[in-house]
Amino acid sequence: MSKAFELSKEGAELVKKELTRYETKHSAIIPALYQVQKENGWVPPESIEYLAGLMGLPESHINEVFSFYTMFNKVPTGKLHVQVCTNISCSMNGGRELAKKLCERFNVKPGEVSKDGLVTISQVECLGSCDTAPMMQVNDRYIENLDFEKAVQALKEMGAQ
Numbered sequence: 001m002s003k004a005f006e007l008s009k010e011g012a013e014l015v016k017k018e019l020t021r022y023e024t025k026h027s028a029i030i031p032a033l034y035q036v037q038k039e040n041g042w043v044p045p046e047s048i049e050y051l052a053g054l055m056g057l058p059e060s061h062i063n064e065v066f067s068f069y070t071m072f073n074k075v076p077t078g079k080l081h082v083q084v085c086t087n088i089s090c091s092m093n094g095g096r097e098l099a100k101k102l103c104e105r106f107n108v109k110p111g112e113v114s115k116d117g118l119v120t121i122s123q124v125e126c127l128g129s130c131d132t133a134p135m136m137q138v139n140d141r142y143i144e145n146l147d148f149e150k151a152v153q154a155l156k157e158m159g160a161q
Contacts, residue, residue, distance in 0.1 A: 033065065085133065118160055124137075
């Protein structure tokens with residue numbers, strides 16, 4: 001049996017406040033899912049039931065949004081979730097190779113958490129910064145105009161070994 005999920009008191013208050021900002025409760029689903037992810041690093045399945053109760057919405061409505069959008073982590077990630085853009089502009093400028101080299105450097109397979117729990121490297125579609133390709137997003141931070149050395153240095157500065 002899985003442990004019951006709960007947001008922090010502040011997180012729950014934020015979700016309740018979001019419910020009052022919009023014409024319809026459904027508009028608050030994305031901010032609510034973001035709050036879950038912010039507090040946990042990912043959106044655990046049991047959080048959907050919790051949000052449904054907190055927001056007064058059917059679980060299926062929250063699940064529809066959660067499963068549609070790729071910005072929500074469906075599995076646990078490392079403390080540093082490194083998302084390397086591999087869409088056309090970034091790929092043409094070495095994005096795929098960068099992702100592969102970073103996986104090798106940090107000894108992790110794409111989408112998996114490193115043994116120390118610090119790094120997850122994912123290949124993602126467009127992050128909306130084509131003119132600064134290749135680029136990566138680490139948690140909420142964009143790092144652009146990358147080469148391998150610059151990417152590694154940025155990750156070291158954030159605590160990666």
